Amino acid sequence: MSAVKYSRQREAIKRFLTSRRDHPTADMVYCAVRSEFPHISLGTVYRNLALLAEQGEIARLRLGDGVDRFDPDVSPHHHFICSQCGAVRDLALGQYAAAIDGLSGKRIDGSLVRGSVAYCYGICAECLGQEKG
């Protein structure tokens, strides 16, 4: 019903996100985009991230740490989240997750599977290196 119009703010948000591989949160996007739009509001950032995600231009990640993260890479891949520092990075799971990903479109116990979520958590290489020695 509602046509999507261009906005400079949305372009800046998309541009910033595309330049990152660290899966920023809405607040990280907000802080970054403020250098270009000092008066942009957090609500605008949230609304545009939601819109971009709806349109499939970016992906919204819910990794259970209470904050949504956003990913410019919408190709099918998985993530690893460090329980210690919170860093999120891409994970090449390949065959490990292929099985569960392949359930989309199938029926299980009468329910129609539309998609799946799979990710790993633990301690990242950086945090491991700082433990004790």
Place this chain on the structure above:
Amino acid sequence: MSAVKYSRQREAIKRFLTSRRDHPTADMVYCAVRSEFPHISLGTVYRNLALLAEQGEIARLRLGDGVDRFDPDVSPHHHFICSQCGAVRDLALGQYAAAIDGLSGKRIDGSLVRGSVAYCYGICAECLGQEKG
């Protein structure tokens, strides 16, 4: 450091949860336990659910819908969440998820995997039955 003492409230919370297979939220537990403890506070419910989860007596489910759910079944299994009605039910994924579950304890790209999260979403049988016909 702090010894865990018995509390009637915690026992009631555990007892209620054990009687359920629908993965209640903290608020659902709160409402239910109030019939036995009319003055119990929501904070008490949250604190005890967290304590029970920490002790491994129950499992905390984070299925990305913004609310934590709790499961008396701590054996390894997976879940399906209906995008329409929000219902959560057990899913017998077996071999489908075995691969990703098996990553625990392994190293990937230098990171130590402690665990994984995997679940499916879609439309449950009940909601499918009510669509149109």
Place this chain on the structure above:
DNA sequence: AAGTAAATTAGGAATGATTCTTGATTTTGA
């Protein structure tokens, strides 16, 4: 059974991420 230190509770305030509301500003097509 009384005494007491430590854990737990009720109640409510505080937090934090996200969404909503409103009047002003931009965008877009005619």
Place this chain on the structure above:
DNA sequence: TCAAAATCAAGAATCATTCCTAATTTACTT
């Protein structure tokens, strides 16, 4: 240039969850 529709900034509102404090329970010890 005009006007309708979408978007914006600013801040209030929401909602799940956590934190704080004084009063109550629990679990020893005698």
